Amino acid sequence: MARAAVLGKPIGHSLSPVLHRAAYAAMGLDGWTYEAYECDETGLWGFLESLDEEWAGLSLTMPLKRTALKLVDTVSDLAVAVGGANTVVVRDGRRHGDNTDVHGIVAALTEAGLGAPGSALVLGGGATAASALAALAELGLTKAGLAVRNPDRAAESVSVGERFGLDLRIGSLDRLPDMLDGGLVLSTLPGIAADPFAGQIAASGAALFDVVYAPWPTACASAVEEAGGVVVGGFPMLLHQAVRQVELMTGRDDVPVEAMRAAGEAELRRRAAMPVSPLSSRD
Missing domain, CATH: 3.40.50.10860 (Leucine Dehydrogenase, chain A, domain 1)
Known part of the structure; x- marks a missing residue:
């Protein structure tokens, strides 16, 4: 037993x-x-x-x-x-x-055909965001964006990026359109916290990885799907980790x-x- x-x-x-x-x-x-x-x-x-x-x-x-x-x-x-x-x-x-979160993100993105993103922007600065940054480095990126509520308090995330060889561009969620470039967006924000940014992300033409798995789809996932973008939910990450x-x-x-x-x-x-x-x- x-x-x-x-x-x-x-x-x-x-x-x-x-x-x-x-x-x-x-x-x-x-x-x-x-x-x-x-x-x-x-x-x-x-x-x-x-x-x-x-x-x-x-x-x-x-x-x-x-x-x-x-x-x-x-x-x-x-x-x-x-x-x-x-x-x-x-x-x-x-x-x-x-x-095992890093493995979960890498496997989920690869399974969805997003295993070689040209650019990426992570939303949020918590533990899951740190795993997302590590996953991006494992997928071969050397640069990434990080959008957080208060950039002045992003020192820990910057340190994580540095440990994985990532050159991080830090910005505020309040100015998200300035950071969106149509690449891959990884939202590590909990619950409905990313909902206000759904239209902005969809309009950018980005693919979306959203760590939330219930309730699903999130507002961001629905908006990106309606715009014709690729969406990966939190369940594949949870499964593979x-x-x-x-x-x-x-x-x-x-x-x-x-x-x-x-x-x-x-x-x-x-x-x-x-x-x-x-x-x-x-x-």
């Missing part, structure tokens, strides 16, 4: 249990369980300390990714460079922090991507049909 879970606050919206459980079922891991626990920064240390030999690992979502770096025993070079760990793997009583997490936690490379995709899409359809929409979501 082995245990795994996703931690965050809020956590009720998380699609991770559906994805991981689908993987366990398809892989014949009958003794594996995966739960969701609400946990904030102040509770993370206690949770990590409670992990025993039954635990295989944890998925971490907001607001835990940066806090985790200081609390695990070892950390991957990627997680250090990005400044956030969304994964904890437990081995021999030690906790190893890693980042979960695939990498299952690989890390189980030590196996035969993770059933399509079984996980089918289970996740079915759950999203079920939620969309509910009388009350779920929380705007991104893991």
Whole structure:
């Protein structure tokens, strides 16, 4: 038997249990369980300390990714460079922090035919934005734009860009049209925060990667699709980062991507049909 879970606050919206459980079922891991626990920064240390030999690992979502770096025993070079760990793997009583968000973004963009963007603009300056910058560097970009609410507070994002060899152009979301060039826009803004910019992004002719996966489509996604642009939602990123997490936690490379995709899409359809929409979501 082995245990795994996703931690965050809020956590009720998380699609991770559906994805991981689908993987366990398809892989014949009958003794594996995966739960969701609400946990904030102040509770993370206690949770990590409670992990025993039954635990295989944890998925971490907001607001835990940066806090985790200081609390695990070892950390991957990627997680250090990005400044956030969304994964904890437990081995021999030690906790190893890693980042699978970068893989998730790269895989989602590549799958959609956007694996070689000529230019890119990231919206937002949080942990997911840092992973987006790392993903752009992995895809071969040397320059990128970053639009945030307050450019004077973007020092951490600039540092991430520098660590990955990116020359960053920093600008304000209030002046977004000045930064749009018709390339790829990666919105890491939560919920409906990107809605006011939908028309501007669509008018620029940009392709869009939006990390939100529910409710879907977002206003930005609808506007870009109507304008004939390519749109990638947050679900493919969530799927592929979960695939990498299952690989890390189980030590196996035969993770059933399509079984996980089918289970996740079915759950999203079920939620969309509910009388009350779920929380705007991104893991």
